[in-house]
């Protein structure tokens with residue numbers, strides 16, 4: 001009985017070594033991947049009823065085609081906010097008719113929540129970053145979103 005316990009303990013120990021070894025080998029390429037991807041980070045906070053871009057309230061988001069950028073959102077307000085990127089706001093449908101990336105209906109943040117989004121713009125243009133919660137866009141919760149060549 002005692003012998004069996006020791007054997008099981010050894011198996012468990014080997015299992016831990018294998019798990020640690022796998023973890024070490026799998027995290028090394030992931031770290032390298034992350035370091036190469038994050039070239040630019042922009043912090044965007046939301047409140048009632050504005051976006052603050054890298055500390056500038058109502059400031060524009062300026063990107064270049066091909067830049068991999070991570071947008072870090074934080075809702076510092078008291079109510080729910082969302083983030084959409086595009087042109088031709090449809091205020092009845094509460095969305096952009098043309099999105100620069102897939103519609104970000106999933107980027108909806110409750111108060112104090114944070115989210116990040118990493119992407120690489122492929123086409124230049126002047127767009128908007130806006131919140132489509134009822135009456136927020138109308139209250140001025142939008143900023144210019146420039147993508148230049």
Ligand SMILES: [Cu+2]
Pocket residue numbers: 049080081082131132133136141
């Ligand atoms: Cu909002």
